[in-house]
Amino acid sequence: MVFNSFEFLFFLPIVFVLYWFVFKKNVKAQNLLLLVASYFFYAYWDYRFLFLLVFSTLLDYFTGLKMSEATTINRKKFWFWLSVGVNLGFLGVFKYYNFFAESFAELLATFGFKAHFWTLSVILPVGISFYTFHGLSYVIDIYNDKIKPEKSIVDYSVFVCFFPLLVAGPIERATHLLPQIQRVRNFDYYKAADGLRQILWGLFMKVVVADNCAIVVNEVFKNPDSYNSSSLFVGAIFFAFQIYGDFSGYSNIALGTARLFGVELLRNFAFPYFSRDIAEFWRRWHISLSTWFRDYLYIPLGGSKGGMWSQVKNTMIIFLVSGFWHGANWTFIVWGALNAAFIMPLVIFKLNRTNTNIVAENSFLPSFKELIQIGLTFILTTLAWIFFRSESVTQALHYLGKLLNFSDYKFPEVDLKPFLFIIVLLIFDWLNRKKQHGLEISNIKYPVIRWGIYLFVFLMLLFFGASSDSFIYFQF
Amino acid sequence: MKKFLLKLALFSVIISIIILYILNKYSGYVDYFYGKVSSPAQTSLIIGDSRSLQGIQPSVIDSALSKKYELPILNFSFTVKQMSYGDAWIKTIKKKVRPETKNGLFILSVHPWVLSEREEDDVLNGKFYEEKMPPNNLHFVNTNPNIEYFFKNYEYFHFKSMIKKISIVHEDGWLEENSTATSDSATLRGWENIQINLYTKFSKKWKKSIFRVKKLSETIDFLKQHGKVVLVRMPVSKEIFDLELSYWRDFNQEITKLAKDKSVEYYDFSLSDDFGFYDGVHLNKKNGKKFTSILCDSISKY
Known part of the structure; x- marks a missing residue:
């Protein structure tokens, strides 16, 4: 379902009325309603991919719990990499497999080798990059002991697939959204x-x-x-x-x-x-993705701590990854590289926070x-x-x-x-x-x-x- | 919450009033079909696609034949995108005809494309493309305002057209197309080429349909209970006619036979060269009037 459709014009008031009038005294019931409404919202586009969303949600929910229960660091690491691996695996298969297969075949062809790789005839499940990143941020935060795992499966599922943000973000953080889902919400005119x-x-x-x-x-x-x-x-x-x-x-x-x-x-x-300047542009454009990459990629890579070379390298990496996140096409990678090139003089001369x-x-x-x-x-x-x-x-x-x-x-x-x-x-x-x-x-x-x-x-x-x-x- | 809902309701009422006012006053500019499904049930109808939508003028029929039939007549034609004889259309026509009508006039425009099976049709499972299109996707085709149409077919509304006021669908359903008034031969040739390309594409993807001819027959059966039924093949340019001929060689013979079986008239004007088109398919305003007069003469004669 898209926001600028008449279907949404019916859907939204119905959910609103049920939420504030029928279930207003019970936050659990409200959350359950939001979950059902969100799955309906998603399934209205294509119900076949709902299983993927549910699977991804359950995976992150259970690995989150398992990580907190883990008695050794190795077990914690196991659950962490299981979640990250499966999440990125799905993303890789649905979004990037054909790109890698075709690019590798083309590369071999330039050296005179003929290679044929199977390409998959798959539809990209809508919102997969967004809900995968939701889940990843949750799992990474638990792994780094920044948050405790959510016990309620319903609350966690609402965090991942709350219908307004489900298909195109903003990419939320558990620290920001989960507390809002857990507490009683009052209508604010x-x-x-x-x-x-x-x-x-x-x-x-x-x-x-x-x-x-x-x-x-x-x-x-x-x-x-x-x-x-x-x-x-x-x-x-x-x-x-x-x-x-x-x-x-x-x-x-x-x-x-x-x-x-x-x-x-x-x-x-x-x-x-x-x-x-470009640095300011990137603080104002798709902020939830930029800050995601900052917190989960740029800073873990060392950020600006390792001197100028490290900062330049890490900046380049996050722009290339950001480009690649947008799609499996060299155009997005060049777009990311160009933005990196535009911002680099500001980084080198420390003008990026002017x-x-x-x-x-x-x-x-x-x-x-x-x-x-x-x-x-x-x-x-x-x-x-x-x-x-x-x-x-x-x-x-x-x-x-x-x-x-x-x-x-x-x-x-x-x-x-x-x-x-x-x-x-x-x-x-x-x-x-x-x-x-x-x-x-x-x-x-x-x-x-x-x-x-x-x-x-x-x-x-x-x-x-x-x-x-x-x-x-x-x-x- | 009360304040919020009250203000929201007030805003909704204001915008609804604006929309309804525009539709009431300018629906002919804003939407080509809204007027047809917001008018009451009718005693006489012109049924077809854009050829009859633009080429048959109800006012001419009303003044020529009002003594013989229960008129006025509504031009209930749509476009080739929506029109093919089938169950969906029979259902809609049944809703649009006033039940007590006994001496109405029903002009059915026929040509190969409205009797074809299209690539979207699933004949085996009884699913046809036109079921999802207006007016067949509506339960109500005689209500004013037609809220159902607005919600289901809002993409057909072009509110800015009421400012430009170029083409209008009159209350009698006739589309007066004024954007095509040009004598520039290159432009006209260009428009005809567009149509030739379109119909060439149709001829490759579509196939003649015995099923739809049968549905035309059922449509005639129903309408005959309410008055006189005539089948009309409207004039087209030589190039378009040749295309139609190569697509469906025996079309005229088949329709003539059907008309004979059903005891209705079939007027074939397909190769009349008395008319001018702006694109090889659609009659312009002047020629539409002339054609409708000739059609009235034919109807009076038989």
Whole structure:
């Protein structure tokens, strides 16, 4: 089930009513309801993969318990590696097996050897990268004695598959989400009202911005030779906003939905396109994944402790792994490598924590310098997005080559209307850049203005919403 | 919680009013089919795909034949994406015809593609593509407002079309397509090529269906209880006709035989070269009017 569907429009109120009215006095019953609703939500997409989700959940639950019961370090290690191995094994089979088989065959072919490996005809189970990482963080935290294992199978299962975050995150941590699941939750009007605002804003980002940009992007990336260079330039910018609208929009809907149930999920986006350098961008883009890699990969590898070389090496590793996490394609790895290359000068010259505050914190508009910084950062990220969007590295290089052919810059041959939606998005985001999301307008004193804004956003959805079946990040 | 629910209900009411107002006032621009399933049950119908949706104008029929039949007539045509004679359509037509009708007029547009088995059809298990499409996916086809349509087929709504106001489906169900008014021969040729490619694709993937011809026969049986039934094969360009001929050589003979068996008229206009198309398949506004007049003459004559 996707958030921008009518099925969800029925599903959500039903679960909401049952949760707050039927089961309101019993947190166990509420959790059981959330679990059943989450499995239904997932099975509605494809029930065949529900077993995988349940198996992964049970595996991490039991290995968590076994690790805490283990009397020797070797037994603890056994259960830990069993969980990590099986989780990554599933991910490897479903997501990466064909990539490795084909890449290895191609490599052998370049040396003159002919090799044929079986490739699997498998569908990627939606959300597998997300729920696997949920489980892994839980198991790693228990192994490192940071948390105690959860005794209740229901509570643990809700932590893994709470429906707002099940298919595309944010990637939660047991330390953050489990305590919220265990305790009694009371309805909070302000949180719930803001949750609805966040959902409305997420829908705007997805349906109006991302889906309208997608129409142009799909066409331009499919036939780059049919368009002039300026059209390709527009196509690249539109993709930058498509993926932002799509994924940040999804995250907003997820966070808003969770707040309706009294649960606060980890923030995933913090207005990334207002970043003044790449390091700041990565602190604001897909935050739950960046911090996951920081805590479970970068720091265990040594982080910045082993001197400059170690820091450079570890930074490179997490960007490459992050690229690979997105998909079994060299395009994602090049995308990760490019971002690593962009951030490296900042790491080497220790400038990666220059911009930790909010841009134009004490003024209405950014300074000229900040504007240039924002523009340059956006150009760099957009260049990297070209690889992310392309089907192959060759296609991306071809696109890039044509894009940089400045003699072919004429008036764009594509629909420029999505720029209007992007402008609306940027205005709202800018005005609310110190808040959690672009429509956090509870501070506006006059209800008439607030309601006018809600209706404006709704009418934008109604009149300018394009349709698409899914969210980009469902594939990861 | 009370405050939250009250405000949410208020917001829901406001947006529902906005949507219903737009649908009531501009449904012809916003959605090609909403008006057809939110109008009351009818005494006379034009049934078919986009050829009859654009090419048969009910107002012409109403003024020419009102003394002979229970009119007005509703153009209950959809598109080739939704239309194929089958059980789903029979069910829908039964709901759309006013039960007490005795002297209605029912014009059924026929051509090879609406009597074909498509790649999505599963004849053995009785599953057909059109069951999931409007109007066949609806329980209610005569209610206003039609909330069921809105929830099941919201992807057909294009609210921004009420601003552009280019094409409109009139209250009588006729689609007035104004985006195609051009005399530029290159553009027209381009549009016809699109249709030729589309039908060539159909001819490779689809196959003529005895089952659907049988369902057409059942449709005739039902409608004959409520008035006069005529079968019409609408004009198309020579290229499209040749394609249809190579796909289903005996089509006219088979339909003529069916019409004879059922004692209904079959008017074959497929090769009339008196009409202009904008894409080889669809009649433009002017030619649609001319064609409907000729059709009325034929109906009056027999």
